[in-house]
Amino acid sequence: MGLSGLDIYKQLPKKNCGECGPPTCLAFAMSLAAGKASLDACPYVSDTARDNLASASAPPIKLVTVGSGPAAIQLGDETVLYRHDKTFVHPTGIFVEIRDDMDDAALDARLDQLAAMVFERVGQQYHLSGLAVRYVMGDPGRFAEVAVRAHGKFQRALILGGCGPGLEQALEKALETLAAAKPLLYAATVENHEGMTALAKKHACPLVVRGESLDATAELAQKVSASHKELVLDTGARQPSRTIADQTHIRRLAIKKKFRPLGYPTIAFTTSEDPGDEIVEATALVAKYTSVVVLKAHKVTQLLPLLSWRQNIYTDPQKPIQVQSQLYEVGQVTADSPVYVTTNFSLTYFSVEGEVQASKIPGYIIAVDTDGTSVLTAWAAGKLTSEAIAKMLGETGIESKVTHRKVVLPGHVAVLSGKLQELSGWQVLVGPREAAGIPSFAKSKFA
Numbered sequence: 430m431g432l433s434g435l436d437i438y439k440q441l442p443k444k445n446c447g448e449c450g451p452p453t454c455l456a457f458a459m460s461l462a463a464g465k466a467s468l469d470a471c472p473y474v475s476d477t478a479r480d481n482l483a484s485a486s487a488p489p490i491k492l493v494t495v496g497s498g499p500a501a502i503q504l505g506d507e508t509v510l511y512r513h514d515k516t517f518v519h520p521t522g523i524f525v526e527i528r529d530d531m532d533d534a535a536l537d538a539r540l541d542q543l544a545a546m547v548f549e550r551v552g553q554q555y556h557l558s559g560l561a562v563r564y565v566m567g568d569p570g571r572f573a574e575v576a577v578r579a580h581g582k583f584q585r586a587l588i589l590g591g592c593g594p595g596l597e598q599a600l601e602k603a604l605e606t607l608a609a610a611k612p613l614l615y616a617a618t619v620e621n622h623e624g625m626t627a628l629a630k631k632h633a634c635p636l637v638v639r640g641e642s643l644d645a646t647a648e649l650a651q652k653v654s655a656s657h658k659e660l661v662l663d664t665g666a667r668q669p670s671r672t673i674a675d676q677t678h679i680r681r682l683a684i685k686k687k688f689r690p691l692g693y694p695t696i697a698f699t700t701s702e703d704p705g706d707e708i709v710e711a712t713a714l715v716a717k718y719t720s721v722v723v724l725k726a727h728k729v730t731q732l733l734p735l736l737s738w739r740q741n742i743y744t745d746p747q748k749p750i751q752v753q754s755q756l757y758e759v760g761q762v763t764a765d766s767p768v769y770v771t772t773n774f775s776l777t778y779f780s781v782e783g784e785v786q787a788s789k790i791p792g793y794i795i796a797v798d799t800d801g802t803s804v805l806t807a808w809a810a811g812k813l814t815s816e817a818i819a820k821m822l823g824e825t826g827i828e829s830k831v832t833h834r835k836v837v838l839p840g841h842v843a844v845l846s847g848k849l850q851e852l853s854g855w856q857v858l859v860g861p862r863e864a865a866g867i868p869s870f871a872k873s874k875f876a
């Protein structure tokens with residue numbers, strides 16, 4: 430959401446000296462508005478004008494980083510209300526709570542279980558974003574011990590905090606070891622915000638601001654932001670309907686009204702003890718703009734659909750996920766293995782790959798470059814053609830890997846068979862229309 434040239438011009442010195450490049454301040458303002466110049470090119474711009482321009486042209490939701498190195502995740506910097514307007518940029522951080530009242534054996538077992546939760550879907554790796562270590566026992570030493578142990582075993586982003594007496598001492602103690610990991614500190618409230626802000630500033634860590642309502646959160650965020658700007662908002666809502674309403678209001682006010690006190694990423698906590706209900710709650714929070722969701726996740730397998738859901742929401746609808754257009758081997762292929770053709774759209778490719786695996790007959794898959802579109806879409810757009818398939822049969826080296834000359838075409842594009850056979854010299858077998866038909870097709874033709 431940039432400023433207009435006129436808005437920028439009002440802040441410039443109006444000397445028209447031309448030292449910035451363009452001959453006049455107005456021309457320079459127009460270049461700035463178009464993103465073709467930097468404000469630094471004017472040596473006479475005042476500090477006040479610089480601050481005004483910087484804050485007015487800042488993104489509507491601030492970008493905040495939690496964690497450091499490969500474990501770091503970025504939050505915020507979103508510019509649209511609806512995914513179809515453009516895209517959502519920084520996926521919701523999915524965190525699981527660890528409490529400092531767990532004994533060491535239970536803690537280690539839980540950490541191992543969470544660390545092992547890594548899996549792949551359509552070529553992308555899923556895992557948790559990090560852990561939220563909760564201060565509940567009122568013992569700063571034990572809290573620091575648990576936080577350090579959690580970070581040692583689970584090297585991802587951290588949220589540290591809770592509430593109650595001794596919170597700042599507990600965080601200070603944990604930060605003696607973990608400051609470089611840049612955890613998100615939880616939370617600055619009306620009562621403790623001065624101490625918590627000083628702590629976050631001292632260790633350059635992001636900080637959650639928690640109010641008791643939307644208005645109170647905005648007021649507190651404005652106060653805290655005067656000295657620390659790496660903020661994440663918690664409106665204090667602990668009822669799903671209210672939490673979702675707050676998340677929606679924050680996003681609308683930040684983007685549509687450019688309401689700065691709410692222009693920060695957000696955090697929310699699930700409330701349900703039932704694993705199924707908890708995931709439903711979390712999926713609604715992911716869909717409705719929450720930057721960080723913290724779950725109890727009593728049953729970790731329930732997290733898989735949530736991570737899958739997050740991937741779907743945060744995939745750019747204008748850029749389909751693609752695999753490399755090349756020859757793939759599935760299983761222990763031999764010179765007799767079948768050769769399948771499909772497109773390089775990830776969902777299509779991995780559906781075919783999964784079914785070839787399920788057939789238990791190893792095979793080759795040629796993924797034709799169709800700009801990441803599925804079989805019928807690619808055919809209709811002239812991207813999956815006999816020529817393109819024949820070219821890949823020649824270029825991928827498949828001719829030297831198999832002794833037969835049979836290629837399986839997706840059933841939906843049977844119409845390409847004649848020309849493909851003519852161009853390539855390969856016998857074309859028309860395969861099933863849907864990938865799910867591959868196992869029975871393979872058994873009938875290649876077993």
Ligand code: SF4
Nearest residue numbers: 444446447449454471
């Ligand atoms: Fe105006 Fe500054 Fe450019 Fe001079 S250098 S023309 S004062 S914007």
